[in-house]
Amino acid sequence: MPTHCACTGGAVVTAENWPYPRWVAHRGAGKLAPENTLAAFRVGAAHGYRMFECDVKLSADGVPFLLHDDTLPRTTNARQHLGAGNSAVAGDHAWGELARLDAGSWHSRSFAGEPLPSLDAIANYCLANGYFLNIEIKPTPGTEAHTGEVVAQHAAHLWQHAATPPLLTSFRPEALRGAMQAAPQLPRGLLLDTLWTGWLETALTLGCVAVVCNHALWDTSSVTQAKSAGFRTLSYTVNDEWAAQRLMALGTDGIITDRVDLFSPSVR
Template sequence: MPLVIAHRGASAYAPENTLEAVDLAAAMGFDWVENDVQRTKDGELVVVHDDTLERTTDAEQVFPDRAPWRVADFTAAEIAKLDAGGWFGERFEGARVPTLTEYLERLEDNGQSLLLEIKDPELYPGIERDILRVLREGGWLDQDHIAHRLVVQSFGEDSIKEVHRQCPEITLGFLGTPPVPELPRYAAFADQINPEDTTLSAEWVAAVHALTGLHGRPLQVSTWTVVDAATAGRVHDFGVDGIITDTPDVVGDVVRPAG
């Protein structure tokens, strides 16, 4: 049975990457969530997907003269002033962009686990070191978290290699769908290869599973971003190990055995 991983929290039902989305995933019974980490002007790590703020906050209204509203151009205190929920719905007005520290604390309170994506690492030199520092300070680099509750992934090959260099124990995922002949190269530095669902085939998943990953375990596949039952059933039949979804309830109904 594949893991059901709530993409940016239960993001079909609550504003993405907020604590409200994390809490909703927990209330729905889902232990794993995925998030995205960027870095502010003053070096704080915040949980937001885009490298700009206008899509998921009211940055344009609060700071009208700061276009293009790049995360890296704002301090953490400025971002903390923004409403990250009103765009999604009135009931979420006042939700905030959480810092990574706040996010980890909420996951810990909820007993949840984390698939952490390093977003746009090329924009933030040294962000791997910063992320590991915050994880360590939050108690997320102990044996239990590393073994059972934490995966770090990125589209950036160099970024996940740098995480491994600094903390060799962490489970790592590469985002993408490399051609089958190239898979052994990726197995040398990743534990998971996590592709978009539209790029998958049963043969590709089998080819991944036939390889041994970075830490001596069979290479795994978590696919994204599944939102409907038909796609969930299709990728489940392909044999994926995880399904990253905005609608964890819909996917859970498909992949979890009845009763």
């Protein structure tokens, strides 16, 4: 296996060569700021976090941007801006439309006018500050493989000179397969909300370096299975002290949290 990756400019990430910190700020700053915005990343960074998780999908014209939901109304002013007769599905709109939406007012008045960020904007912020990123590929239903391909291609280009590439994760194996085919050098992780039959074999087939579980799924047995197969073990979304202590006692490797105000990222 090569020790360096021509497409990222840095060392290849493997379970043995794992550069990421334990603590990861969920959607930028959890619930302290509007999720998946640059403002959230700044709030998370102000609390000392050096790694962030975000959700990335594609606009109708193929621009990767940050949004969790398939639809726009929960976290933007799409109803007022786009009008009642237009589709609420984010992936049905061109980036030029999406970029004009207010993605901050729903959270609080102090974030009014905060836009939806493109992956390019988030990459620039992380690279300029030496931050790590976990990109969850969040495809619009029916676009899983294509979204994985495009997000991976963009990430490979954006981080081509970086020491550490982003970690690409998804609940959808098709998206991870697309990412693997488009940019095999980028590290991948399989997200799980249940330990469905074949999860371990699927992660192996997809060339993953990590498995990212709902934190309640990790126990001695599942951690042993994952680690014996050569995977790093990460957890979402961990917002209670008891849960974090349990996961650290189990020997897991990463904790994704909303509570950037509760957990110090310096705790190992």
